[in-house]
Amino acid sequence: MIERQQPYIRQLHVCINNRNGESKSCAFDGSEEIVxxxxxxxxxxxxxxxxxxxxxxxxxxxxxxxxMMIWPEGLWYMKVTKEDVPQIIEKYLTLEAADQAK
Ligand code: FES
Known part of the structure; x- marks a missing residue:
């Protein structure tokens, strides 16, 4: 096993689970498009x-x-649509700017 710091500043985790309409699931509601x-x-x-x-x-x-969630902050977004992506990226850029101000 090799342990190291994560290579990315932020990870955007998007649920892509799909239950094909049998019950509510993110991919059935468009999360692949968001990815x-x-x-x-x-x-x-x-x-x-x-x-x-x-x-x-x-x-x-x-x-x-x-x-979806932004890691490491653990910010969580629900009912996300493809149209929300620019706003999510702006949030990321705000977090990055805060990192640089430290
Ligand atoms: S299908 Fe369970 S959180 Fe996305």
Whole structure:
């Protein structure tokens, strides 16, 4: 085993669990689109290597999905849509600016 610091400044975990409509689930409600949009926008903003977009399993709050969280802060977003992605990236940039001010 090798232990090291995480290589990314922030991780954006998006639940992509899909129950195909049998019960509420994030991917059935569009979370795969959110992942693709996050990846597109992080690439456009040159955040590759700083931000990792992670496809997550069920985060256990399915009724409020699509769910995602920003780590290490543990900020949680529920009922996220593709249209929310620019706002989420702005939040990331605010956190990064706060890091740099330390
Ligand atoms: S299916 Fe996304 S939190 Fe459970």
């Amino acid at each position: 693709e949009e996050l990846r597109k926008v992080t690439k456009e903003r040159n955040l590759k290597g700083k931000v990792r977009v992670v496809r997550s399993g069920c985060l256990d709050v399915c009724a409020f999905g699509p769910n």
